[in-house]
Amino acid sequence: MSYFRLLLIGCFSILTISAAQAQGKLTGVVRDSATNEPLSFASVFLANTTLGVTTTEQGTFVFPKVPAGTYDVVGSYVGYRLAKQSVTMTKEPQEVTLKLGATGNQLGEVVVKPAANKPEEYDKFSKLFVGGSTFSAQCRISNPDDVLVLYDDSTKELTAHAKEFVQIDNEALGYRLKYYGLQFSFNDEDRSVFYYGQPVFEELKPKDDRQRKLWAANRLTAYKGSFMHFLRSVYTDRLKQEGFYTQQIRVFDNPRYVRAEERRKALTAAKPNGPYTAAEQDSLDQWDSLAPVLATLNQEPLPIDSIRRVSPGGKRTFLRFNGELQVAYFGEAPDPQYKRPMSPLGYPKTPFPVGPRQVSRLKLQGREAQFQANGTLLNPLDVFNGEYWGFEKIGEFLPVDYVPGSLPPTAGSSK
Template sequence: MKRLFIFSLFTLSFIATFAQNVMLSGIIKDKRGEVLPGAGVYVSGYKIATVANNNGVYSLGLKPGNYDLLFQVIGYKTVTKNIIVADKAIKLDVVLEEDAMQLDEVTIKPDPNRAGYIRMFTDYFIGTTPNAAQCKIINPNVLIIDYSKDDSKLTVKTNQFLIIENKALGYRIKYQINLFEWDNKTKIIYYEGYPTYEDLKGSKGQIKKWAAKRDIAYRGSSNHFLSSLYAGKSKEEGFIINKLIRQADKNRPPDSLINAKLKQFRTAAISSSENLKITLNGNDSLSYWAKQKNKPKQIAILNQQEVLPDTLVKTFNESIKSLNFTNVLYVIYTKEKEDPVYLNRIGLSISRPLTMPDYQVSLINLLVSPVYFYANGGAYNPRSMLFEGYWSWEKIADSVPLDYVPQKPGK
């Protein structure tokens, strides 16, 4: 079974690049009314942050749009606020509540399996791409981990920022994880939270190298695809859209019949073996029904007729568009080939016609209709989509901020 993934930045964001910045400001206090100097203010998904001054006052310039803000200081619970910035200055005062829960009481518990769970989380959250090999979690002790043997689910969250140093792209990522879930039965990964990005310091050579790798990471990504759809330039940007039709395999017997036959022939095999009268050679009835059980329940048919973007995308309002479709979108990015590391990973690669080059191929399954999204490629309702293929392989290690501006060709 192919691994399926849902990605979420939990950031409802839109930027009108032609608009001027609007001032957001306020005072950060505790419940007693005391100001909190040094409190951090972060814009989720962006490289935008500030610190409150000695009077607890903060200010940020934001372009019109929808933003998630995080207010955080050590010893206090993080507060999140969603705001819509239009054309007028906004005053937003925030009250933080003390966090009486000590970190060592929450995250540092005797668990012989914790190291293994952290490795599993790292693979599924940071990724296994070449960029992921250059990422390091600085403070794994903040991970609150639980594994349910009954449900076969690994869940992870944090009560403060998880800090990730990405030396491949030159970012220091702070990620407050609301929920990470790995379901071992369905092979689906879901995570949501509030990421913020900071540039690492480096030499001129390193900065130039990071700029090139950031551009590669962005191009062909799901954010790039949605952003190009919003602008009506998906084909120009290198994306070709087909449809994948999945339907039940009528030649596969129903599970009820398969299970009944397996039970029947297993009972007969046990009885026969006790009397030394049976030899299983792969051509017997028991082997036949075991093969039927292992057959996929669905078959997939690729319709290579190009899907026109304007049949998928509709304008919802001045800052949001919607994406709606039937079956599964088969998205081909023609300006980059798949990484050889990806090609060697079993269970991830998407089948393609023999005549198609090794372009990057991803699938979009629609879980909730429609998908609402913004000009920068951020999704309003991230649980509405489930990715397979190349986008399911690229995770946090290959992510860039929502305000990332791709380099112009030739730069």
């Protein structure tokens, strides 16, 4: 199967109280890396959040209240490369210095503009990046001319990047997303999608109270059953209460496929140019239909200790499991645009909740993956998402400071 990789609710009050109790002040300055001069009116934001500010004339900035966690602090300024620095926030104040390097052309340098995107290649990128869900249909890339999309015939890979950022207006959730430093790739052969960058969210202003409430409802829909929701539930040991069930997937080589490959090689060696008899061609067709690997699903849901490891003292928490996981979320129907069969591996025989469900699949890149209380991976490349989570893209993308049940700004209010 293909995987999607990133860079993704009975405890609302717990999450809200925790965020309110563990907040710290972040200050800093943005400077030119060559001259060390401060950069006035530069943009500074915490990646994957709604938290963004502009520097003063002295190049300084302040985030008065930042929820506990580890963030990438990103600085952006016209004519300069992005600069970022990781910071771990607690109750204690933190201070950072961002040094940006200029990207200006040297005297006499000839600027070669990239060729215009091929419409079919850009459309493919847009659908893969934004997604094909109901919410994705309400998203629009507002600066398509700033995106360069290329297809490499030799590697069968579609790539995309932007000079500064890709801007997506999400009218379903009420966010404007600026995706800085986009690195996107899609491989035609294994159907894998990968993208990475430093996005920041801006709240759109609702035109009236009805739209404000609709955005709040849509955000909650996007959150329920999401990978962020799952990680938060694992962190607090509330998987069952939140409607999640995790099961072990065992993946193994298909012995019939191995035998078929041996017979295929023997037949094609004996008849390298054919022709094949009807019986031989029928055998070749049957061998082509065999999958190289098979997967089975263990029936019993896994206990929390089989998917989570907490370090001594409880300071760090990891996803840790063998093989792959099937994660079923009960209580919300899948998006009507999701056309694939839900859970090709079937369902457990043990009693599960009755009702709609969303089924996803997880695979670790290494032995374990560290994650935080806000539902984010410390390294977004540590986990592969498949099936339903692989289907959800930018249309369902929420900032990590999202709190379930919170409302967008009132109509006409300033950010």
